Each structure stands twice: as structure tokens, then as C-alpha cells.
Amino acid sequence: xxxxxxxxxxxxxxxxxxxxxxxxxxxxxxxxxxxxxxxxxxxxxxxxxxxxxxxxxxxxxxxxxxxxxxxxxxxxxxxxxxxxxxxxxxxxxxxxxxxxxxxxxxxxxxxxxxxxxxxxxxxxxxxxxxxxxxxxxxxxxxxxxxxxxxxxxxxxxxxxxxxxxxxxxxxxxxxxxxxxxxxxxxxxxxxxxxxxxxxxxxxxxxxxxxxxxxxxxxxxxxxxxxxxxxxxxxxxxxxxxxxxxxxxxxxxxxxxxxxxxxxxxxxxxxxxxxxxxxxxxxxxxxxxxxxxxxxxxxxxxxxxxxxxxxxxxxxxxxxxxxxxxxxxxxxxxxxxxxxxxxxxxxxxxxxxxxxxxxxxxxxxxxxxxxxxxxxxxxxxxxxxxxxxxxxxxxxxxxxxxxxxxxxxxxxxxxxxxxxxxxxxxxxxxxxxxxxxxxxxxxxxxxxxxxxxxxxxxxxxxxxxxxxxxxxxxxxxxxxxxxxxxxxxxxxxxxxxxxxxxxxxxxxxxxxxxxxxxxxxxxxxxxxxxxxxxxxxxxxxxxxxxxxxxxxxxxxxxxxxxxxxxxxxxxxxx
Numbered sequence: 168x169x170x171x172x173x174x175x176x177x178x179x180x181x182x183x184x185x186x187x188x189x190x191x192x193x194x195x196x197x198x199x200x201x202x203x204x205x206x207x208x209x210x211x212x213x214x215x216x217x218x219x220x221x222x223x224x225x226x227x228x229x230x231x232x233x234x235x236x237x238x239x240x241x242x243x244x245x246x247x248x249x250x251x252x253x254x255x256x257x258x259x260x261x262x263x264x265x266x267x268x269x270x271x272x273x274x275x276x277x278x279x280x281x282x283x284x285x286x287x288x289x290x291x292x293x294x295x296x297x298x299x300x301x302x303x304x305x306x307x308x309x310x311x312x313x314x315x316x317x318x319x320x321x322x323x324x325x326x327x328x329x330x331x332x333x334x335x336x337x338x339x340x341x342x343x344x345x346x347x348x349x350x351x352x353x354x355x356x357x358x359x360x361x362x363x364x365x366x367x368x369x370x371x372x373x374x375x376x377x378x379x380x381x382x383x384x385x386x387x388x389x390x391x392x393x394x395x396x397x398x399x400x401x402x403x404x405x406x407x408x409x410x411x412x413x414x415x416x417x418x419x420x421x422x423x424x425x426x427x428x429x430x431x432x433x434x435x436x437x438x439x440x441x442x443x444x445x446x447x448x449x450x451x452x453x454x455x456x457x458x459x460x461x462x463x464x465x466x467x468x469x470x471x472x473x474x475x476x477x478x479x480x481x482x483x484x485x486x487x488x489x490x491x492x493x494x495x496x497x498x499x500x501x502x503x504x505x506x507x508x509x510x511x512x513x514x515x516x517x518x519x520x521x522x523x524x525x526x527x528x529x530x531x532x533x534x535x536x537x538x539x540x541x542x543x544x545x546x547x548x549x550x551x552x553x554x555x556x557x558x559x560x561x562x563x564x565x566x567x568x569x570x571x572x573x574x575x576x577x578x579x580x581x582x583x584x585x586x587x588x589x590x591x592x593x594x595x596x597x598x599x600x601x602x603x604x605x606x607x608x609x610x611x612x613x614x615x616x617x618x619x620x621x622x623x624x625x626x627x628x629x630x631x632x633x634x635x636x637x638x639x640x641x642x643x644x645x646x647x648x649x650x651x652x653x654x655x656x657x658x659x660x661x662x663x664x665x666x667x668x669x670x671x672x673x674x675x676x677x678x679x680x681x682x683x684x685x686x687x688x689x690x691x692x693x694x695x696x697x698x699x700x701x702x703x704x705x706x707x708x709x710x711x712x713x714x715x716x717x718x719x720x721x722x723x724x725x726x727x728x729x730x731x732x733x734x735x736x737x738x739x740x
Contacts (some may be wrong), residue, residue: 168192168213168312175209176200183211192312196295203302209295211310214288215256215280220264222654223280224319225254226574227543229567232654237290240281246298247273247515249494251546251578253326254278256289257319261651266313266322269293270334272547273515274300274308298498301513309334320649323577327547331580336547338582339526341554342535344424344486345583346611346644347378348633353428354562354590354615358385358393362409369423371618375626376633379424379537381489381613386411386427390437395458398430399438401475411483424486426537427479431472432460432495444468449514450500460495462502463517464509469524477528480536487537488529490553493518493544522552539585545575550582557585557613563592565606565690566656569673572610573650573657583644588615597624601711601733604632605690608671609648609662612636624712628733631713635735639686642667651675672696678736680704685738689730696730704740 172181175198184195196211222232225243227250235241245252252269267278275298280289293310311329313322330336350372352365360382369380388397389404403411415425434444436457444461447468452460461468476488498514511517529536540549542559550556556579558571568587575584586607591600593616600621604612612633618626636643646664650657658675661668666683671690678687680701687696698706698721707718711733721728721738730736 168215170194171212173210173212174207176204176207178202178204179206179209181209190313190315192314194310194312196306196308196310198306200304203304205299205302206296206306208297210292211295212290212292214283214286215265215291217282217287217289219258219262220256220289221259222257223254224257224323224653225278226250226545226578229561229570229574230656232656234289235281237281237283240279240290240292243278244275244297245269245272245277245546246275247546247548248496248518249543249546251330252276252278252293253323253578254280255319255322256280257653259654261319261653263313263315263317263319263322265289265291266311266319266326267291267293268311268313268326268329269308270311270330271308272330272334272336273519274306275515298514299503301511301516318649319653320577327578327580330547334547336551338547338550338580339538339552339554340530340534341581341583342537344379344535345537345554346640348376348612348614348636349379349381349426349585350377350423350618351381351383351588351613351615353381353383354588355617356383356385358388358391360385360404360407362407362414365414366417366421367619368617369418369421372614373421373423375614375618375630376637377423377614379426379486380418381426381428381539383428383489384430395430395433395453396435396437398458399434399440399444401429401479415483415485419484424537425484426487426489426539427483427485428489428491429476430491432492433458434461435459440471444471448502449497450502452495452497460497462509462514463496463521464506464511464514466510469517469521472521473524473528476525477532480529480532486533486535487539487555489539490525491541493522493540493549519548522549526552541587542571542575545579550579553582555583555585555611558587558607558610561587562590563603565602568603569606569660569690570656572607573648573660576609576648577650584610585613586610588613590615591625593621593625597622597628598711598732600625601628601632602690604629604636605671605688605711605733606673608636608669608688609643609660611644627712631711635713639667639669642669680738683740687730687736687738689732689734689736692732694729694731695727696736697725697727698736698738699725701726701738704738706739707737708734709737710734 539555541557561567646662
């Protein structure tokens, strides 16, 4: 590949060094400046053949995986607090053609690809320092170009391993509780929280098999109009919650762990702390009308937030925190101007400092503290601070939830990947409700329906799916996950551990059995599955509530077996 450099500081000396190991090319980028300066955006450009390239993958794509054009390039925007720098070009049969990754996951970087009409090649570009950072006199990064003809997911898994093992991004400890199903109260309660109703809900959800409750937005305000105008003081709304320590104690008696939501950046206009912090806001990080984003480049801001979380965990005996909106820290407008009162000028460095201080303070209180982040703040750096990474909000959306879970699994190593909270219309069929769960089996389920307010068949379904998930948890979470047809948002997925596998059909009804024991989940709208490779094995079919419908022996190498929507077929022998 012929690399070209453009842009950058006038005084910058930018040099590239290539080192090829087989079909992986490592490009070292070295920039030096005679005196420290804020780096200006510079790019590395090259062209790559479009031969046998049919789709694009990056962790932020939850729907369209097309190729894009040179004049409207598909762009992955990465920085410490949002996504990660990796983008792939993939063949029709799922083979990797080019996986582009950058060792530096903290600096604001864009990876762009777009098809050139003139010669059927891809115009490719990596932009460094797309947002202002601190002054530097030197900068180094390595770009990894994987051109091996291997399954696309293996190139992504290897990239994640590279970040973790070669680039120094060691993830946080993941306690066992982070890998158990949870009851999140956001969709089921929104801000209409009530202490007695929470206790009632937790008793019911514990009976279903949920082990942790996440108390979301609303505990800190009596206002139920949504928005974040009352965030920032982080005092308990007593009319709703009573005494928080007492509530947590009651939930612990039920044997439920308790996590509490905080919107990290936001300071509302109607809080007592507004006047104190109004000169320490990031322009555009809130709506700049009735809530604003705090600027972590000020030590006072970081100290305030760290003490809020530390005191809450210590005094209320919380088991974890849901730290939200990290990606809302942005740098624009007046916030770009220098202020000597800040101890950091780089926003990314300040976020690092804040998260490091939070993790240090909380793990000192509880080494097994649960910390949840959600898309898009899910990259290798963020994995150092949190042990639960959740799919972004997509209520009732089985497609985005399944794609989000699978994307996160490919890039998150052993960090616990969680689904967005599953919910459904209580008037829907039990099969359609079950599809919400069937779509997210390869992540830790978060459930957000009122267990005492759903119909009996939906209750039975939920209890069965939770029990199934727990029984097969090791295979689902610790097995190797493969997913076919990323250009179709995954037609099927399979997780294999030892001689067991769980296979989910999303759109492809053909199930290939390659292990001694297997479960095939019908998350499609077909009423049957075509089983390959299971001749002479025993099978049993259940519906979405776990009722056995049929059993027998697979008679041929390829056999169609009736499996209802959201049902399962267990294959053994």
C-alpha cells in the first residue's frame, strides 16, 4: 500500500515505518515537534482494492453495513470516551479482507473508507487528533492492517487481544455478579419510582431469577418530566425513596444486589450546586438551557464527583453504580479557550483522571464493585474502569439489541457484555415477547418489565428463559462466539465451549450441529429449523415457556423439524 501523509502542524516531522509479519502490516506513525504544540489534524491516506469486498464492519454500526462512497465515506469516530479505532472490509462469504486498527485508543481518531468510482478501489484514511488535546512534542502510534484470509470475527477478536496484551489496555476485574441477570427499572418505572413498589418488584424479579436491581433516573428528584435539570446535587428524593440506606438494606434482605444510576457530566439549573459550578461547564455537553456538562479538566469537578460516588457506595452500602453519559463530555466553543485554573487541558486526559480516581476510590471500599458503562463509551480504555458494558438504549428493538450484543462481544474480551433492558408490550403474543430475550442470549440479560404486571404466559416464558440462560451461561458467555453474515445484521450466531454449543437462528433456518450437545434457538419467524450434522442424535423440542412439544431421534443428515417461534430444540448424544 502506498501511504500518503497530509495536514498536521507546519513544524511537525511525521514519519512512517512499515513492518510486515505475514499478512499483517504494522505501520508506525511518529510525529515530532521542535517545541510542545497542540497537534493539528493530520491524515494517512492509501488505496485498497475493492476486489471481493461486499460490506463494512465497525463497532458503531447497528444497521447498514454497506460500502459508502469516496465522497461520503463511512467513518468510525473514536476517542477515549466513545467507541474504538477499528474498521473492517469483509467479503461476501464473511472472510476478512482488511481490518484497520490503531494502537492509540484515547486520542480522537477517525477511520474512513469509501469506494472510488474511477478505479474500484477504496479510498482509505486515518485522521489523527480530530479534537484538540494537550500540547505535545512527540507522538507515536501503530496502525495494524490485518489482511489475512480468515473469518472476519477472528480478525476483530485478534485486534481486541492486541489492544489488551500488546498495547497495555488491561481490563478491570469482572466479579461474578456482573455476569448474572439483572432487573433494570428504567423502562418499567422511568422516573415514577416508589420505595414500596421497588421492593415489591424486586421480590417478584428475584423469584424469576434476577440477581441485581439497577435503580435508574428519578431517585434524585421529585420531578418526573424527564430531562436532567435536577441532576447534580445527588440527594435522595425522600417522598419516593424514603431513606436510601434502609431501602438498600431491605433489598439486600431479598438477596438482591443494588446499583444506582448517575448521569456523570450533567449539572441541572435547578440544583443547589449550579451557581458553584456554572463557570466549570463544557459548552455543548448538555442542552445549555436547563442542564449542562461539567468539565472534568477542573480538579474541583473531579473531586466533587468522586466524593459523591464514594460517599453513596460507603453510606448506602451499594453494590455498584451505573455511570451514564460519559460520551457527553465534548470539547467545543468557549471550552476550547485556555484556562489556567484547569489542571488538565486535554479533555481525554481529564476523563482518564476522573475514571481512574473513581475506580481507585470505589474498589478501595469494595473490590467487587459493579460499574456499568454503555455504548458508545465501551472501548479498551473504558474497560479499565468498568466491568459491565451495555448495549445503548433500543427499547423493543430486537435487531439493534442483538447486533449491539454481538458487536460488543467481539471487542470486549472477558468484560461482561449486557443487553439493553428488554421490554415488550404486555398485549403482544408470548412468542413475540420471547423474541426480545432470544435475541440477546450471548450477553447478560437486563430485564425491564414489571414481573407482577405481565400476563401469566409471559411470566412463564420469562422464568423459563432466565433459567435456561443461567443453565447455559458458561457456554453463552465464555464460549467462542461466531456470527454469520454481518452485512445482514447477523443471520445466525453460535457460541461453543468444549463439546457444547448454543446456536441462534435469526434469519437463517439451517442449523449446523458440530458439537456433542447443542441447543438451537429459533429467533426467526419460521416455524421449523433445518438440522444438519445431527443424524442419530436425540432431540427434544420445547416452546418459549419450556413446555416439551416433541422428542425423538434425528433420522437423516439433513432434517426439517418443527420448532415454534422463540422455541428451542435440544440435541444430545
